[in-house]
Amino acid sequence: MTSLEIRELKKSFTVDSVFQSLRLKKEKKEVLRGLSFSVKSGHITGFLGSNGAGKTTTLQCVLGFIHPDAGEVYLHGERVARGGRIKSVGFLPERPYFYEHLTGKEFLQFFSRLSGPGASYNESARVSELLRLVRLEDAGNRLLRHYSKGMLQRIGLAQALIHQPKLIILDEPMAGLDPDSRLEMSRIIKAIAADGAAVFFSSHLLHDAELLCQDLVIIRQGALVYEGPTLELLQGLNSGFRITYGSETHQEVVVAEDKTSLQSKIDTLRSQRKEILDVRLVRPSLEEAFERITKI
Amino acid sequence: MIRRVKIIAIETMHEILRERILVLFVAFGLLMICLSLAVGQLSFVESARITMNFGLSGLQIALNLITLFVGGSLIWQELEKRTVLTVLTHSVTRTEFILGKYFGMALVLLILASALSLVLFAVGWLTHFEFLHQLPKVIWGFYIEALVVLAMLFLFSSFARPMLTVTATMGLVFIGHWQSDLAFFSEKSESASFQALAKFISWVVPNLERYNWKSEMIYDEYANLQNVLMASANAFFWICILLTFSTLLFRRRDLI
Numbered sequence: 001m002t003s004l005e006i007r008e009l010k011k012s013f014t015v016d017s018v019f020q021s022l023r024l025k026k027e028k029k030e031v032l033r034g035l036s037f038s039v040k041s042g043h044i045t046g047f048l049g050s051n052g053a054g055k056t057t058t059l060q061c062v063l064g065f066i067h068p069d070a071g072e073v074y075l076h077g078e079r080v081a082r083g084g085r086i087k088s089v090g091f092l093p094e095r096p097y098f099y100e101h102l103t104g105k106e107f108l109q110f111f112s113r114l115s116g117p118g119a120s121y122n123e124s125a126r127v128s129e130l131l132r133l134v135r136l137e138d139a140g141n142r143l144l145r146h147y148s149k150g151m152l153q154r155i156g157l158a159q160a161l162i163h164q165p166k167l168i169i170l171d172e173p174m175a176g177l178d179p180d181s182r183l184e185m186s187r188i189i190k191a192i193a194a195d196g197a198a199v200f201f202s203s204h205l206l207h208d209a210e211l212l213c214q215d216l217v218i219i220r221q222g223a224l225v226y227e228g229p230t231l232e233l234l235q236g237l238n239s240g241f242r243i244t245y246g247s248e249t250h251q252e253v254v255v256a257e258d259k260t261s262l263q264s265k266i267d268t269l270r271s272q273r274k275e276i277l278d279v280r281l282v283r284p285s286l287e288e289a290f291e292r293i294t295k296i
Numbered sequence: 297m298i299r300r301v302k303i304i305a306i307e308t309m310h311e312i313l314r315e316r317i318l319v320l321f322v323a324f325g326l327l328m329i330c331l332s333l334a335v336g337q338l339s340f341v342e343s344a345r346i347t348m349n350f351g352l353s354g355l356q357i358a359l360n361l362i363t364l365f366v367g368g369s370l371i372w373q374e375l376e377k378r379t380v381l382t383v384l385t386h387s388v389t390r391t392e393f394i395l396g397k398y399f400g401m402a403l404v405l406l407i408l409a410s411a412l413s414l415v416l417f418a419v420g421w422l423t424h425f426e427f428l429h430q431l432p433k434v435i436w437g438f439y440i441e442a443l444v445v446l447a448m449l450f451l452f453s454s455f456a457r458p459m460l461t462v463t464a465t466m467g468l469v470f471i472g473h474w475q476s477d478l479a480f481f482s483e484k485s486e487s488a489s490f491q492a493l494a495k496f497i498s499w500v501v502p503n504l505e506r507y508n509w510k511s512e513m514i515y516d517e518y519a520n521l522q523n524v525l526m527a528s529a530n531a532f533f534w535i536c537i538l539l540t541f542s543t544l545l546f547r548r549r550d551l552i
Contacts, residue, residue: 063385066550083390083547091385097377099307101314113303115386159382 002077003167003198004039004062009071011057011222031057032068032222039200039215041166044193046213046230047202048290054222055202056094059171063091076166090160094171096152100145104136104155107144108162115163130158133188150181157188168192170201174208186212210234210286220294230286237289244278245269251277300388301396308400309407312366318404321362325412328354329419336423344423345514351416352510356438359409360469363442364449367401368462371453375551384551391543394450398539401446409439430513433524437507440531444502445469447538454545471497472504502534 011032016025031054039045049055060066062073064086073080076088098107108127131137134154139147147155153173160168173189174182182205189212193199203209209216209230216233218226226233240257243265254269256262262279269276284292312318329351336347374380374397383393413435420428448468452461471478475498482494506527 060552063381065381065384065552067548085387085389086385087387089385091382093378093381095378097379098382099311099379101311110303110307111382111386114300114383114388156382160385163386 001041002038003041003075004200005074006038006058006062007036007072007074009035009058009061009073010069011054011061011066012069030222032061032071034071035219035222035224036071037217037224037227039167039198039217041198042193042196043214044189044199044201044212045215045217046209047200047217047219048206048209049202049219050294051204053219055219056171057222058219059169059202063089063169088163088165088167090163090165090168092153092156092160092168092170092173094175096156098144098152098156098159100143103141103143104131104147105140107155108158111159112162126162130161133161133191134158135184150177150184153177153181153185154188157185161192165197167198167200170199172203173201174203174205182208206286206290216286218290218293225293233289233293234283234286237284237292240282242278242280242282243269243276244280245274245276247275255282297389297392300392301399304383304388304393304396305399305403308370308397309403312370312401312404313407315366318362318366318408321358321365322408322412324361325355325358325408326415328358329412329415333419333423344420344425347423348416348420348425349510349514351419352434352513355409355412355416355435356441356510358412359405359438359442360445362408363401363405363445364462364465364469366404367446367449368453368465369458370397370401371450371546372458372461378552380551390547394454394539394543394546398446398450402443405439405442405446409435409442427513430509434509434513436524437509437527440528441504441507444472444504444507444531444534444538447535447542451538451542451545454542455549468501469504471501475501475503476505502530506530 009032010030012028012030014026015029016027035054035058047055047058057066061068061071062075062080064080064082064084067082075086078087080086099110102110105127108130109123112123112126127140128137131140134157136151136154136158139151144152144155157170157173160170170189173185177185186208189199189201213230215228216226216230217224240255241259241262243254243256243262244251245254246252254265256265266276266279332347332349332351332354335350336343339346371394374383374393380393384390388396413431417428417431420431445465448465449461452464456464478494478497482491485491509524
């Protein structure tokens with residue numbers, strides 16, 4: 001089932017460019033050029049692209065913060081109307097600015113009341129459960145202005161989950177976090193997806209995306225470059241084969257680019273009476289794959 | 297819809313009541329009311345009347361300053377800090393957000409108007425002012441004026457920055473208070489274009505003097521209930537119009 005579908009999304013911004021004959025020249029910058037993709041329920045989908053590729057603009061269009069010039073957004077199968085209500089979506093912004101005069105608990109209670117499922121819903125139990133999930137039980141009564149960046153990121157995530165949404169959108173959730181907090185964030189994201197929600201997150205940190213995401217959406221200059229499983233992308237872009245030969249004490253390595261070259265190299269080594277110790281498929285990292293496909 | 301507007305309004309009220317700038321304006325209002333006791337001493341005959349007049353003016357100015365400077369940045373702050381974004385992802389529409397913010401500020405104004413009027417009542421009682429029974433009516437007038445001004449601020453906030461919002465609203469407040477003078481001069485004027493301009497202004501800017509019953513209280517003139525109800529209905533009409541336009545504009549704009 002599809003949680004999010006985007007069809008032919010287009011968005012341009014007018015930017016101040018240069019002074020020409022004492023007049024400020026305005027230029028139209030096309031940020032999204034007919035972008036289309038979808039996000040499956042229960043999957044963790046990474047949204048990758050270089051700076052200025054249009055990731056944040058896409059997320060802003062999906063969430064209705066900005067209006068696209070053309071194209072459609074479908075959330076849980078329903079078309080999102082201009083200025084309409086965004087239902088069952090959790091969102092963690094890149095820079096988590098929240099109401100600093102509230103404590104962590106009050107902050108979650110506020111959002112719980114805004115979109116809580118109804119009278120039968122146990123608000124305080126849900127708040128405690130989420131504070132436990134993001135490991136902030138001890139900081140629940142502290143004002144948000146005294147939270148560290150990592151803590152704000154985690155309380156922001158709890159806010160995004162308070163109403164048990166079917167789709168969670170995270171804008172650079174790992175940015176600026178220390179290694180411990182990143183691991184913590186990865187653990188929570190996996191736990192959310194295991195509960196059946198779709199997680200769609202944009203990131204610059206390709207290593208984290210490689211470890212976490214089943215699917216990837218990669219864009220370049222506002223257009224789709226790749227959409228599909230992470231494994232498929234990495235397998236499709238294999239870097240060839242690595243043949244190790246020689247003796248236990250002295251090993252040498254030769255690389256074959258494809259299967260034909262692999263066979264001929266093995267035949268050559270055999271004819272030279274060399275002992276083949278190991279043959280391995282060399283897969284590129286997501287970083288290498290990203291570099292290759294975004295430079296095509 | 298009402299539930300969400302109520303939740304945002306209550307949260308907004310709590311947020312504003314914790315703002316330091318509010319303390320400054322409340323202190324100013326209290327100072328003006330207390331100062332009215334000293335000003336009243338300047339006259340032997342009309343002491344109570346002068347005290348009350350000065351106190352009421354102080355209260356009105358304080359309410360308008362709070363409305364302008366707190367209400368003028370209410371929407372902008374949400375956009376600047378991007379706190380609005382997370383709110384809108386919790387099934388809240390932009391219209392509900394604007395209404396919630398408006399009613400939150402309206403609640404703050406109600407609390408402050410009530411608190412300051414209690415102090416003013418005490419001052420009136422101390423100075424043996426005769427017509428204190430008219431005080432609720434006058435305070436109600438100040439309050440509905442502040443609500444109309446707040447709706448003007450929301451209209452400008454939906455597309456402009458705080459500086460422009462406050463400046464434009466202040467301009468409308470002055471015009472709103474001088475509408476009777478404008479009508480008087482347009483009657484006397486022979487210029488058709490000036491008359492047309494005055495007519496146009498009377499259509500597009502609310503007449504804020506309509507909500508002012510200060511003189512009636514000071515000189516115990518009769519401001520009947522029908523007048524108060526008509527003025528309240530007029531204020532309600534303007535608030536609806538201004539909020540409708542502000543929500544329409546806010547719905548159309550890109551929030552980033």
